[in-house]
Amino acid sequence: xxxxxDIDSDVLSHALQRTPGMSVVVDTLDASDAIPLxxxxxxxxxxxxxxxxxxxxxxxxxxxxxxxxxxxARLYRIQYAAxxxxxxxxxxxxxxxxxxxxxxxxxxxxxxxxxxxxREAIAAFRxxxxxxxxxxxxxxxxxxxxxxxxxxxxLTTAQHETLLTxxxxxxxxxxxxxxxxxxxxxxxxxxxxxxxxxxxxxxxLIGATLADTEEREPVExxxxxx
Numbered sequence: 383x384x385x386x387x388d389i390d391s392d393v394l395s396h397a398l399q400r401t402p403g404m405s406v407v408v409d410t411l412d413a414s415d416a417i418p419l420x421x422x423x424x425x426x427x428x429x430x431x432x433x434x435x436x437x438x439x440x441x442x443x444x445x446x447x448x449x450x451x452x453x454x455a456r457l458y459r460i461q462y463a464a465x466x467x468x469x470x471x472x473x474x475x476x477x478x479x480x481x482x483x484x485x486x487x488x489x490x491x492x493x494x495x496x497x498x499x500x501r502e503a504i505a506a507f508r509x510x511x512x513x514x515x516x517x518x519x520x521x522x523x524x525x526x527x528x529x530x531x532x533x534x535x536x537l538t539t540a541q542h543e544t545l546l547t548x549x550x551x552x553x554x555x556x557x558x559x560x561x562x563x564x565x566x567x568x569x570x571x572x573x574x575x576x577x578x579x580x581x582x583x584x585x586x587l588i589g590a591t592l593a594d595t596e597e598r599e600p601v602e603x604x605x606x607x608x
Contacts, residue, residue, distance in 0.1 A: 383501055389494055
């Protein structure tokens with residue numbers, strides 16, 4: 383079963399609230415006996431110096447590292463404090479044989495897609511989260527062999543929303559009825575963020591629908607999303 387959540391979480395909220403335009407997309411999560419929870423994520427769209435200063439002051443984080451840079455995005459690794467409720471949520475996910483398929487935060491909150499073996503596991507996960515006051519709000523549940531509409535062509539949620547907004551506002555009409563800034567204003571993001579989402583989204587659409595099989599690039603499970 384696939385379940386989509388909106389999550390009220392303090393994780394990275396301190397840094398994102400202080401860095402307008404920045405969004406993050408999860409790469410991996412892991413933990414060990416010595417490390418309560420470690421998180422790799424890509425960040426893009428905002429002032430990185432400001433973002434890193436805010437990471438330094440974020441009370442949910444014990445350490446962070448800047449690992450790599452690609453185009454206009456940076457890869458970070460952070461370690462969480464043992465007492466944050468996300469640690470118990472991750473333990474519950476592992477105990478219940480769940481997996482993270484996608485997680486992103488555009489500064490407005492977390493959207494997460496998880497896979498579980500059954501509806502019972504989903505219910506148990508929700509109960510364990512609520513037990514530590516970790517609020518999750520289920521958006522959708524569907525079978526393993528189904529796929530969220532926006533992801534049929536390798537799009538992230540934000541790319542899907544941006545492409546539809548551009549279409550609705552007239553960005554693709556000739557003559558153009560809306561500017562890139564109009565699209566960005568509609569989404570409440572920077573024009574740079576809207577441009578990057580459009581370019582990445584169109585690349586995914588073209589690769590999934592028009593390119594010959596041998597020409598298609600593999601679709602990554604989680605892509606930097608701007």
